[in-house]
Amino acid sequence: MITPPPPASRRSLRVTALASAVALLLAAGCTASGDGTDSGTDPTVQAGAARLKVTMITHATDGDTFWDLVKKGAEAAAAKDDIDLTYANDPDTAGQAALVQDAVRDKADGIALTLAKPQAMQGAVAAATAAGIPVVGLNSGIDAWQSAGLLEYFGQDESVAGQAVGDKLDDLKAKHALCVIHEQGNVALEARCAGVKKTFGGQTEMLYVDGTNTDTVAAAITARLQQDRTIDEVVTNGARFALTAVKSVKETRSKARVATFDLNEDLVRAVQSGDVQFAVDQQPYLQGYLAVDALWLYKTNGNISGGGVEPVLTGPAFVTKTNVAAVARFAAGGTR
Template sequence: MNSPLPSSPPPRPAGADRSARLTVLAVACCLLLAGCSGDGSSGADGASGSGGRMTVALVTHGAEGDAFWELVRKGAEAAAAKDGVELTYASDADAAGQAGLVQDAIGDEVDGIAVTLAKPQAMRTAVAAAKTAGIPVVGLNSGIDDWRSTGLLEYFGQDESVAGRAVGARLTGLGAKHALCVIHERGNIALEARCAGVKKTFTGETEMLYVDGTDMDAMSAAVTARLRQDAGIDEVIANGAQFALAAVKAAKRAGSKAKVATFDLNKDMVGAVRDGTVQFAVDQQPYLQGYLAVDALWLYRTNGNISGGGVSPVLTGPAFVTKSNVSDVARFAANGTR
């Protein structure tokens, strides 16, 4: 005797198959999201390999309270905020001290280091130690001729020699005859390269004057004394906005007719260029340098990107700011970002 056939299942309500598929899909999506989120870190947060926020140390040779370096720092902080990076900033004008700060960052096991190379030789050992520790290092502001040989991954800044040559050519066009190029930090390769560049293209006489940039009174007194000694000096070239403004006062005290021009820009310099107190400023965009350096480390960590392919620097200057175009940057300078 044959077994009875099983009874047919009851008919499924209309739309039940579609509801079931949607339920399965929803569960799968939840599992996928849970797997992606892991412990809550993500690439968008600049996550490090350990799952926490990416940490970056910015180490410069800037003097404390220097307006230029405040712009660099602001740019770096803006990039860190965007990328979810934990940023620390430290500086030391002494090369050995700066190298020590890099060693401190290595000891803190940061995920990336951005560093200036005002005195490259003094930084080589520290940079090598970072590489040995597996920490990527990028350069900014100083060291455009040495960043690759020092072992940096990328570089962001101005070609100081090119900037200097551009200034020399401009001074020739303005009819200057004797330029005094004031170097406020002896041995700083960026400042030396600027003045050397001026000398290459300026058809008049270029004279270097070394002063102590950490003592503004002494710096101003040295410029005043030199202008009094030689009434033929008709141009003073400063290597920073605050030094240019001090040079303007020094020229007045000396009874000199010398005009003043400068490398670098800040809010006060915008006003000086606007009213003609300073002929022009060469802007290397320090805010951009700080921003790009931090953002580059985040991009390298999260996406393997290397700006310039690791062989070419990313240039942020030079750009001349004159009376005719100063209004274009004035509102940004007022915001403290130029």
């Protein structure tokens, strides 16, 4: 015969049983909702859910350290968001458009691209949007992204950046600027030099060169500095072209100073040494990061940065000898 517990013990057992039942119900509520999803976990990160496939397509030339920074930023965002990222580039617009068509056929979940020559990319972008693939822009095409049907844009307003450089040249008492454009027809580069000319009180001269051949770039800058000794400022549109211009200035014993749009680790050192007066940083790592992260946010939560009506600006920011130390440590890490 089993002796029943006293009344007090029975009450204690009932309380314990009730507490256990409540705990089980609470646990069930945390792990499942009425629609069968895990309500205690971010619904965008479901076990067994397919990874988003994002393709980034740029007009970069191989070996350009600027685009290495864009790619690093994109890869960092992809790692954070668990995205399957494909990066592809082609400086030829037809090749870039073909890469977009490839991404459409591969059923990418999102495409991030540059619009260096917007008209030539219209058909490819239209094919992507017709397939229901969200497309965002970065780096080039700030005046064309909305009309092209892109959701968002991340980059620098190149006209504003150019005008800021023109004002700075006035502050530096420059009189004759040579603005070097290394890709004719690239809307971003054209807008920069046009912006310089708009605000600079001195003479602004455009020099078109073939940016795919460093030797011809050097020869063209050297020849122009030899022909006109009144040129007192060379403005380039990329860090590697600025370093080429520094060599041309030294070779010709010109009194011209060198300034540039964009920077990399070598350019940071050139600013530190005084070989380059200043650089305009549009933060390419940030452009790549934001473009990929924006597609993840759109696909998982319907977010649109800038509301789809305003670009998200990543520059311009001036890097001079007075503030270059703050940038140098990040440049050494390969992210500026």
